[in-house]
Amino acid sequence: MTKSLFTAARACLDASTADAKPALTLAMAAAFARGELAIPVDAPPPQSIRMPGRPERPRLVHPRDLPRRGFGTDEGRAAFIHAVAHIEFNAMDLAWDAVYRFRGMPPEFHADWVQVAHDEARHFNLLRARLREFGRDYGDFDAHNGLWEMAEKTAHDGLARMALVPRVLEARGLDVTPGMIVKLRALGDHATVEILETILREEVAHVAAGSRWYRWHCERAGIEPHARFRELLREYASGVLHKPFNTEARLQAGFDLEELGSLLAEAG
Ligand SMILES: [Fe+2]
Ligand SMILES: [Fe+2]
Numbered sequence: 001m002t003k004s005l006f007t008a009a010r011a012c013l014d015a016s017t018a019d020a021k022p023a024l025t026l027a028m029a030a031a032f033a034r035g036e037l038a039i040p041v042d043a044p045p046p047q048s049i050r051m052p053g054r055p056e057r058p059r060l061v062h063p064r065d066l067p068r069r070g071f072g073t074d075e076g077r078a079a080f081i082h083a084v085a086h087i088e089f090n091a092m093d094l095a096w097d098a099v100y101r102f103r104g105m106p107p108e109f110h111a112d113w114v115q116v117a118h119d120e121a122r123h124f125n126l127l128r129a130r131l132r133e134f135g136r137d138y139g140d141f142d143a144h145n146g147l148w149e150m151a152e153k154t155a156h157d158g159l160a161r162m163a164l165v166p167r168v169l170e171a172r173g174l175d176v177t178p179g180m181i182v183k184l185r186a187l188g189d190h191a192t193v194e195i196l197e198t199i200l201r202e203e204v205a206h207v208a209a210g211s212r213w214y215r216w217h218c219e220r221a222g223i224e225p226h227a228r229f230r231e232l233l234r235e236y237a238s239g240v241l242h243k244p245f246n247t248e249a250r251l252q253a254g255f256d257l258e259e260l261g262s263l264l265a266e267a268g
Contacts, residue, residue, distance in 0.1 A: 005037040009100035016053030022121035029118035049155040052093040057139030078134040082141040085127035090147040091120035112209040159217035166210020174249040211254025241267040
């Protein structure tokens, strides 16, 4: 019997350990690729959003309570790798929530976000393995819940979700990762550099998927995408946009030059 993609997505959201969530994500993405998970046509959308499964640790704290550490010590580098691993753990949930929540979409929408979930699981596993080489594991440092909070704020609106999660939060990764790579390379940490280079390359496609579906929503609703994007930024994410931008990556990810110019004027 063919299972439902929505049931599979819910199971991945509910998976709560650092082993189970990526393992189930990879298994469900493979099952979807084999055509074993059907997209129900008439299933009503979920009425609410609940916290996905999480391990007992990391402890979630306010971002201002997270210590800032440099890369100079092994402890600082491990904390950095942990912070990125935490982003990837959340990114699995964000991708599955897009699959699960937004219904009546073209099948390509679901295929895109299943692929993103799959990539995020690989990113998490790569970073977790690297963290273990430092004698640490996922959960050993505190983390914050900002990514999932954006999922909650945009749960009612697929257009806002596509604008704010991939095109703001994931796009921020495109901007900051090259600088991290330069610092880590200078320290001779080529193993971490290699992982970040893989992530950076694949995240361009995630933001591009966000751009595609953001425009799709705008077209369907007769909304001018650039002006609406700036409105959404002010409404949901003021202070989140920072210079400098990774212009090349953002252009590949579906921003255009005129748009980047007007966003730069708003960025802090
Ligand atoms: Fe990722
Ligand atoms: Fe991503």
